[in-house]
Amino acid sequence: MREPTPTETLKLVGRYEAGQEIPEHMRAEVRLLGELLGRVLRESGSPGLYEDVERLRIATIQAYTDSGPEAFARAVEVAESFDLARAGEVARAFTAYFHLVNLAEEHQRVRVLRERAASDTEPGNDSVDGAFAQLSAEIGGDAALERLRALRFHPVFTAHPTEARRRAVSDCIRRLATLVRENDASPVGPEGDRIKRAMLAEIDTLWRTAPLRAEKPTPTDEVRSIMAVFDETLYTSIPAVYRRIDDALQGGSAGWTQPVVEPFVRLGTWVGGDRDGNPFVTASVTRNAAAIASEHVLIGLERTTARVGRELTLDATTTPPSDELLALWQMLRSADEATAGEVAKRSPNETHRRVLLMIARRVAATRTRDADLAYREPAELLEHLRTVQSSLVAASAPRQAYGALQELIWQVQTFGFHLAELEVRQHSAVHAKVLAEVEAGGELSEQAQEVLEVIRVIAQIQTRYGPRAAGRYIVSFTQSAEDLATVHRLARAAVGPQGTPPVLDVIPLFETFADLQAAPAILAEIVDHPEFAARLDATGRKLEVMLGYSDSSKDVGPVAATLALYEAQEKIATWAREQNIELTLFHGRGGALGRGGGPANSAILGQPPHSVDGRFKVTEQGEVIFARYGDPEIAMRHVDQVAAATLLASAPSIEKRNDGAATRFADVAATMDAASRARFFELVKAPGFAPWFATVTPMEEIGLLALGSRPARRGLSVESLEDLRAIPWVFSWTQARINLTGWFGLGSALEAVGDADELELAYAEWPIFRTMIDNVAMSLAKADERIAQRYLELGDRDDLADLVNDEMALTRDWVIRLTGGDELLANKPVLQRAVKMRSPYVDALSLLQLRALRELRATPQNAEPDPELQRLLLLSVSGVAAGLQNTG
Numbered sequence: 001m002r003e004p005t006p007t008e009t010l011k012l013v014g015r016y017e018a019g020q021e022i023p024e025h026m027r028a029e030v031r032l033l034g035e036l037l038g039r040v041l042r043e044s045g046s047p048g049l050y051e052d053v054e055r056l057r058i059a060t061i062q063a064y065t066d067s068g069p070e071a072f073a074r075a076v077e078v079a080e081s082f083d084l085a086r087a088g089e090v091a092r093a094f095t096a097y098f099h100l101v102n103l104a105e106e107h108q109r110v111r112v113l114r115e116r117a118a119s120d121t122e123p124g125n126d127s128v129d130g131a132f133a134q135l136s137a138e139i140g141g142d143a144a145l146e147r148l149r150a151l152r153f154h155p156v157f158t159a160h161p162t163e164a165r166r167r168a169v170s171d172c173i174r175r176l177a178t179l180v181r182e183n184d185a186s187p188v189g190p191e192g193d194r195i196k197r198a199m200l201a202e203i204d205t206l207w208r209t210a211p212l213r214a215e216k217p218t219p220t221d222e223v224r225s226i227m228a229v230f231d232e233t234l235y236t237s238i239p240a241v242y243r244r245i246d247d248a249l250q251g252g253s254a255g256w257t258q259p260v261v262e263p264f265v266r267l268g269t270w271v272g273g274d275r276d277g278n279p280f281v282t283a284s285v286t287r288n289a290a291a292i293a294s295e296h297v298l299i300g301l302e303r304t305t306a307r308v309g310r311e312l313t314l315d316a317t318t319t320p321p322s323d324e325l326l327a328l329w330q331m332l333r334s335a336d337e338a339t340a341g342e343v344a345k346r347s348p349n350e351t352h353r354r355v356l357l358m359i360a361r362r363v364a365a366t367r368t369r370d371a372d373l374a375y376r377e378p379a380e381l382l383e384h385l386r387t388v389q390s391s392l393v394a395a396s397a398p399r400q401a402y403g404a405l406q407e408l409i410w411q412v413q414t415f416g417f418h419l420a421e422l423e424v425r426q427h428s429a430v431h432a433k434v435l436a437e438v439e440a441g442g443e444l445s446e447q448a449q450e451v452l453e454v455i456r457v458i459a460q461i462q463t464r465y466g467p468r469a470a471g472r473y474i475v476s477f478t479q480s481a482e483d484l485a486t487v488h489r490l491a492r493a494a495v496g497p498q499g500t501p502p503v504l505d506v507i508p509l510f511e512t513f514a515d516l517q518a519a520p521a522i523l524a525e526i527v528d529h530p531e532f533a534a535r536l537d538a539t540g541r542k543l544e545v546m547l548g549y550s551d552s553s554k555d556v557g558p559v560a561a562t563l564a565l566y567e568a569q570e571k572i573a574t575w576a577r578e579q580n581i582e583l584t585l586f587h588g589r590g591g592a593l594g595r596g597g598g599p600a601n602s603a604i605l606g607q608p609p610h611s612v613d614g615r616f617k618v619t620e621q622g623e624v625i626f627a628r629y630g631d632p633e634i635a636m637r638h639v640d641q642v643a644a645a646t647l648l649a650s651a652p653s654i655e656k657r658n659d660g661a662a663t664r665f666a667d668v669a670a671t672m673d674a675a676s677r678a679r680f681f682e683l684v685k686a687p688g689f690a691p692w693f694a695t696v697t698p699m700e701e702i703g704l705l706a707l708g709s710r711p712a713r714r715g716l717s718v719e720s721l722e723d724l725r726a727i728p729w730v731f732s733w734t735q736a737r738i739n740l741t742g743w744f745g746l747g748s749a750l751e752a753v754g755d756a757d758e759l760e761l762a763y764a765e766w767p768i769f770r771t772m773i774d775n776v777a778m779s780l781a782k783a784d785e786r787i788a789q790r791y792l793e794l795g796d797r798d799d800l801a802d803l804v805n806d807e808m809a810l811t812r813d814w815v816i817r818l819t820g821g822d823e824l825l826a827n828k829p830v831l832q833r834a835v836k837m838r839s840p841y842v843d844a845l846s847l848l849q850l851r852a853l854r855e856l857r858a859t860p861q862n863a864e865p866d867p868e869l870q871r872l873l874l875l876s877v878s879g880v881a882a883g884l885q886n887t888g
Contacts, residue, residue, distance in 0.1 A: 021833060026108040029180060033100040033203070036196075040204045041093055052086060053093045056844050063786075064840040072786050079847035084868040088875055091848050094841055095879035096206055099173055101841075102882065105834060107180050110633045126601060129248035131644035135651050147614050147650065149262045153643050154617035156268035156423065156586075157229075157625055159222040167225055168209050170626065174232070176202045177631070211878050212871075219281050223272045223289045227296050229629050230267075230419060235300050237635045238265050238414055239407040241643075244636065256398040259406060263413040264643060267420035268472070268617070269293070274425045275454070276476045283453040290422050290461045290469060297419035298367035301381075301411065302360055308404045309356030313347075314397060321351035322391035328384060332358040336373055352388055352400075359384050366417065377466045378416040385409050418469035422461065424454060425474040425509070428483040435486050438493045455494035459502035471503050474546055478508035479515055481525035488531035505535060507586065511548030513556045516568040519545070520575050527579065536581070544617070545572055546586035554729050557680030557745040559772070563673050566768055570608035570662070577610055586617040601645035602774075606767030608662065609655035616646040623885065661766040668753055668762055668769075675752035676745030683744065683803055696795040697732035698853055701873050734782075735880055736791040737846050740804065742779030746772070747810030756817065763818045774828070777815050781824040781835045782884050783808070787846045794857055842883035849876035 022030065041050040059075040082090060123130035128148075136144040179199045187195065217225070246259040272289025275281040321329075329351055333340035339361050340354075347353040363381065365373035375381045385408065392401035434448040444452075461470040475483050484506050491501035508526070510519045523545065526532050536543065547568060552561040569585060576583035589600070604616055620628065629635045648654060662669075683689065694700055733740040753759055762769045785808065792801035816824060825832035852873035859865050 021829070022837065023108060025111060025184070026104055029104040029107065029183075030101060032183075032196075033104060033180075033199075034097065036200050036203050037093070037096060037100060037207070039200065040207050043204075044207065046086075046089055049086070049089055049093070052082060053090055056090060056094075056847075057841070060840040060844040060847070064843060075843070076847055079844065080851050084866075084872055087848055087851070088868070088872050091845055091872060091875040091879055092207070092211060094845050095211055095875065095882055096203070097841060098838070098879060098882035099169065099206065100176075100203070101838065102885065103173055103177055103180060106631055106634065107177065107184070110631060111184075113633055113637055123248065125648055126641050126644050127248075128245045128640055128644045128647060131648040132249065135648060138651050138653060145260065148260070148647060150614050151262075151264040151643060151647055152266060152584075152615045152617075153264055153639065153646055154266045154268055154584075154586075154615070155620045156270060156617065157226050157420065158270040158274060158619050158621040159219065159226075159272075166209070166211065166213050167228075169206065169211060170630075172202055172206045172209060174630070176206070212874055219272050219278070219285045220288055220292075223292050226269065226271050226625070227292060229625060230293075230296055231300070233629050233632050233635050234267070235297075235411065235415070237629075237632045238263075238639065239410040240632070241265070241636050241639045242410050243407060244640070255402055257402065259402065263410045265414055265639060267415070268423055269420040270423055270425060270619070273422045273470075276425045276427045283450060283457045286422065286424065286454060287457050287460065290418065290465060293419040293422070294417055294465055294469075295367065297415045298363060298417060301408075301415075302363040302367065304408050304411065305356060305360035305363055308408055309353055309360055311404065312353045312356055312400060313350055314352050314392075314395075314400065316349045316351050319352065319392065319395040319397050319400075322387075322394050324387050325351060325355060325391035328387050329355050329358070332362070336361060352392060355384075355388055356405075359388075375417070378412055382409065382412055385412065416466060416468055418461075418465040421468055421472060422470045423472040423474060424458065424470070425476055426451065426454075428475050428477050428479065428486075431475065431483065431486045431490060435489055435493075438490070451490060452494040455491050455502065458504070459495065459500075462502050467503050472505050472507055472544070474507045474509050476509045476548075477511055477515070478522065479518070481522050481529065484508055484522075484526050484532070485529050488529070503535075505539075505544060506532070507544045507546050509546040509548055509588065510568065511551040511555075511588075513552055513561065513564055516547070516552060516564050519568050520571045523572065523575060527581075540582065541580055542582045542584070543576065544584045544586055546588055548588045550588070550727070550730065553741060556677050558742060558776075559676035559745045559749050560673050560680070562768065562772055563669050566608060566662070569611040573608055573611040583611075583613070584615045584617055585611055586619075588619050599771075601641045602767075602771050604642065604645035604649050605654060606658060606771050607649060609659050610650070612646060612649035614646060614650055616642060616649075623881070627885065657765075658767060661762075661768075665762050665766050665769065668758065668766075671753050672746075672749035676749035679748035679807065680745045683800065683807075686800060686803075688797070689800065692795045692797050692800055693732070695857065696791050696793075696801075697736045697738075698849065698873060698877060699728055699732040701853070701856070701870065702728055702731055702735070702877060704870065704874060731881075734884060735849065735877055737782075737784045737787045737842075737880075738791065738804065738808070739779045739783045743776040743811050744804070744807055746776055747807050747812075747814055750814040750818075751810060759814075759818055773815055773818055776811065777819055777824050777828075778831060778835070780808070780812050780815060781832065782839075782842075784839070784843060784846070785809075787843060787850070790850050791853075794854060838883050842880055845876045845879040845883065849873055849880065852876065 038050055041053060044050075056075070056078050059071075059078045063071040063075040065071075079087075123133070125131045125134050132144055132148055135147065139147075176199060179195055179202065183192070183195045183199070186192075242259070242261045242263060246261045247254040249260055250257065269289070272281060272285050332355065333344075336358070340358060343354050343357045343361075347357065359381070362373050362375055366375045366381075368374075385405065389401045389405055389409070392398070392405070430447070430451065434444075434451045437444055437448045438452075458470045458473070473487055475487060478484060487504065487506045488501075491504055495501050508519070508522065510516050510522075523543075527536060527543070547565055549561070549565065552564060555561065556564065572585070573583060589603075600616075600618060604612060627634075628638045730741045750759060763773055764770075785805070788808070789801075789805065792804060795801065812824065816822070816826075819825075819827045821827060823832075825835065849872075852869045856865050856869050856873065
């Protein structure tokens with residue numbers, strides 16, 4: 001097929017862009033950023049680079065818009081025409097373009113959020129105030145308020161390696177985001193020129209920054225990376241969410257009466273605590289992780305307290321201090337007379353200001369571990385802040401009491417002195433091995449000493465930062481009550497007969513299909529164990545149970561896993577109610593659909609009755625952390641949406657709907673479960689499947705990427721999937737543009753049901769089914785059949801390739817039929833636009849990756865692979881991850 005002329009090229013690109021129906025503001029930003037990137041490429045010092053990038057861009061757009069084989073063959077020809085050095089440059093250019101498009105799309109989301117906020121429309125039930133209104137209508141205002149005040153959203157950040165871009169790249173993108181916001185005001189003249197020059201400089205920096213990490217990050221590096229999200233977003237965004245909700249609920253009274261909102265967000269972290277399969281997370285790392293987090297939050301609280309204090313210039317004549325405040329001032333002055341003298345001189349007759357500035361001094365002393373002045377625990381700081389607040393209210397200054405000071409109180413309540421609750425995770429088999437060593441006596445192995453030292457570190461963290469700072473201990477691959485009791489035995493061994501073990505909430509993690517089925521019986525047994533029973537009594541019969549989405553999906557396939565997870569939640573929730581236990585289910589969801597990803601709010605609203613009950617805890621990882629929490633306004637919207645769904649999930653109408661649908665479509669679920677599992681096993685249990693999988697995807701090469709500190713697999717062999725972690729399992733299929741882990745088996749499941757009318761009714765009335773179908777639609781929309789076929793051909797197994805292709809076609813046909821329209825995502829135009837806008841450019845990177853992978857596969861077994869080929873492949877992996885956005 002001939003190359004199009006310049007005139008034909010303009011028309012082709014114009015038709016493609018017009019078909020995306022991109023909002024005008026976003027279209028202008030993408031065009032501007034693309035033009036600036038083009039200028040950088042032309043000035044890069046690599047002659048012809050810009051022209052080569054354009055050749056591949058045009059070829060892949062033509063192939064995307066023309067389903068004929070000639071256009072696709074032309075795109076393949078262009079991708080393979082570059083030498084390796086030029087191919088690497090082209091891959092980097094497309095990756096940079098994705099970073100810019102993602103930035104423009106993020107800014108468009110912020111723009112839409114602002115437009116909605118400025119409108120006078122009634123809030124939907126996807127915001128907390130809208131959900132509260134619906135709940136009030138169903139159960140009454142008082143009961144709804146009680147549930148609002150008991151609401152809890154608990155995101156837990158993990159360091160699972162799915163964030164492919166470097167921190168340096170992320171920092172550059174954040175600086176660019178600031179410039180894009182400034183440019184949105186459409187300044188003209190010198191200021192506009194300055195902004196565009198700055199944008200050009202940042203894009204030039206982005207281009208010149210090496211996209212791949214030279215070395216894997218250490219666990220401490222990962223801790224510091226998460227701290228950037230806290231510093232830049234969460235510290236201020238979370239209290240802003242509380243303020244926004246209180247404004248909506250109280251209207252004109254907000255800000256000068258006591259807020260009705262209780263702080264409902266609690267942050268958790270596995271970063272520096274998750275040692276399941278990660279030998280680099282040691283007791284020392286865990287201790288340092290807690291110290292780093294505390295340092296960040298105490299710096300924040302110190303600065304905020306000082307700022308609020310400086311602004312509280314209220315004269316004692318107009319705003320007389322209460323007796324309690326005067327007594328507090330005397331106490332603070334006696335403890336630190338030198339500082340008090342300076343503060344009094346700067347704040348004449350301003351007692352409220354004086355007290356807050358002295359409180360800031362004590363927060364600083366807490367950070368520097370000044371024993372004479374440090375606060376012992378957050379509750380002591382809260383007591384002092386509330387003394388100031390009460391004094392202001394008594395002095396008829398409620399706006400000062402419930403303004404910035406209230407937001408500071410919310411920050412202390414949310415973050416404490418620890419920022420995020422540090423959770424430890426370890427494999428049940430490790431615990432069993434160590435306990436056997438302990439009970440046998442004699443010299444302990446290095447592993448046993450480390451496990452016991454971790455428990456001692458938890459005790460130290462609790463002493464230093466308070467019981468909330470640490471204490472949740474997750475046992476992965478829990479298969480019996482004994483797996484949980486073992487942790488308590490190890491805790492006693494760690495501190496010796498005279499010591500006091502730390503306060504531990506031992507949390508079972510049920511991951512495989514068999515473990516999910518066994519969960520209710522294991523829980524029924526463990527609650528009678530002495531340590532468990534004592535902890536239940538101490539917490540008011542609160543119990544947490546974690547459910548693993550990714551390993552169950554790898555175990556039986558995505559359809560059967562989804563249904564098994566629903567059934568497990570239903571049974572566990574029923575058991576908990578019978579035992580008068582306040583249950584919190586902890587959802588181990590990843591970013592990709594094959595790991596339980598997808599919109600959290602719709603998933604929450606589809607859960608079984610009483611499995612949420614106003615509490616939602618979930619893992620957040622990799623690229624998902626920065627996508628959901630990297631921008632302040634997007635973070636606020638995400639928290640608001642998830643909290644609204646968590647509140648609304650316990651509404652009688654929602655529970656009745658979910659329970660009725662589960663009963664109504666039980667036969668459909670049973671048929672789908674059996675058929676999907678049989679189809680999944682037909683693939684993954686086929687002889688030679690594991691090495692075939694490693695051949696047709698870049699699974700081995702992904703292990704070379706310096707994504708995270710955690711190894712990609714539990715063992716060394718790819719002969720068995722059991723030793724392969726769920727992340728590379730999902731990541732590899734995503735990179736191959738097959739996305740098998742998100743959909744495989746669904747087509748056969750729907751075909752086995754066969755009744756289209758029944759399935760359409762299920763899509764309309766059965767929430768879990770609708771969420772499954774919608775998620776698969778997105779997964780398939782990001783796949784590409786022609787490119788997938790090229791990957792499958794690498795394996796020389798037509799039987800397995802045909803099985804995958806047939807299932808993909810069958811699933812696609814059924815999903816389109818159920819969702820309506822004539823193509824995937826026709827019922828979700830915004831999402832469809834985002835996928836279509838990226839697809840040709842992802843195709844370009846996929847073709848470059850295929851070229852590298854095919855040549856690497858042709859390397860003789862005992863020969864060293866070409867490092868340039870490996871680099872090209874890794875560059876393309878990074879680019880595809882940026883283009884698809886949800887990878888693992």
